[in-house]
Amino acid sequence: MAEKTEHTSEAASSGTGPRSRRAGWDFSLMVATVGLLGALGLQSLVGTLYSWWAYRTVPGWEQTGYAGFIDVMNLIAGPLVIALIVVMGLCVPKRLFSRRTLLAVSAGMLALGVGVSVVRGSFLTGLGVYLGVSAFIQVAVVVLTIADAGGLEYVTEGRLAKVGSGLLHLGFIVFALTIVALQSSSMMMLAFMTSGVLLTGGSAMSFYARSSSRGLADER
């Protein structure tokens, strides 16, 4: 397997043009995403082991210690989730903007979120605004992808796979937005279902579009 993949990786890494720089940037974002997801997974494991230990050794822990446990878990998860959302924010408009513009747009979005948090005195409101802007840009990306507009950069090939990737990212944003801002809203159920459909449909399109297009090519 290693032998088979080495040629391809050398070919990819030897390039110095905009396309290979783009691939390097995309790869860095992927590494950051995987690292953050891994950290959240590790936190979940440690949290579970701790609660298992606490239930067994501290009498009445659910009444006396559970609230503090949730606070600590939120405190640890907060920066990880925010970093994940920021990375997602970097992923989303990368289809539309050059890398320099992308960083400026992302910094602007972050500044807007922080600004709203300070002005309104609510971190969640700032996060909600940040996610709302991300969702708006992502909707634009999906529409442009469906319309097959030029200038959009994707790692994947094929329009269906690109639309799937766009919907998948939009699903993540809607899901995060629902958790952050819509838990008590009457729109909560609709928003969750929408994110579920976007995540699952987007994943399915990303996963299967390439194999079906390969199948069609084989038939031809």
Next chain:
Amino acid sequence: MLTANSIILSLDSERQTLAALGQVLNVVILVACVAVLAAVVVPRLRPRLRMTLAGLVGALTVGELALLWFHVRLWQLCQVTDPSTGLVTGSFAVPIWIESEKLYVWALLVAVLALVARRHGDEMRPILAVGAVALAAGAVLVSQPFTAPLPDFFAQYTSYLTASNSGDINMAYSAFRSAESSRLYFYNAWYMWVHPPLLFFSYGAFVVSFAATLLMVIRRRSSYEQTAYRWARLGYLPLTLGMVVGMPWAIIAWSGDAWWWSGKVNMSIMMWVLYTAYLHSRIYLRRRGMWKVVAVLAVLSFVALVLTYITTYVVPGAHSVA
């Protein structure tokens, strides 16, 4: 017209019938398990593996049909009556994949997947067959869905019937509220008919993916990675949908309860983020050495799946039976 006493008598009778059927089915399933194991272990019998697996699937399917009949009888018998009005509010539609039946459904699913697996089927089938046998034996010997069916449901429903029959209106009303709450927000909830089967299907697909990952690590052939990926992506779709639809239900049904960051929820999040990381990192599989990262993530994801399942029974919390 059903009364508390007639319901108790009918339920006892149906449970005895299921137990009698189950005693025979348990033996048949265990014999089928031994036959499958023999076909895996003895090289001369290996050509018979598909046939023995078909036998195991057949035995488990007959058992599932018996459980289905039992659940239909529960729907017909287990009514809830409001003591203040005397009106029947509804019956219990108990899903066929909860409590003592959970492991059984998983065993049936893995056995079916072992039987129908085509891509690398001959190499994957023995691994999957051993998994199906372990799950089936665990279901029959530990969970005992036929001889000790639905222990939590019967504990609650019997206590409701006893309170209804006690003549104490306060006790009867309190038991009614508890039973009606369970009926509406748990047993009969739409979510219970969508969330668990989606996750069971994803768990089954991940078992097959893990078997292919093992073969990839042992034999170092990329075609196994393709098979592992195909099954993982198939499992990821229902896993994601199942978890997303579970979230609003948890917010509504566990309002005021400490469910966020509880053991099972934690582990489910861990499993999902690991599978997401695995599928995400796979985009760059062709980079030098990346396949090792992908293989590690695939194995870790499956370990997280097993731990998630075990957590339900070990770590107390809202989404737990520990």
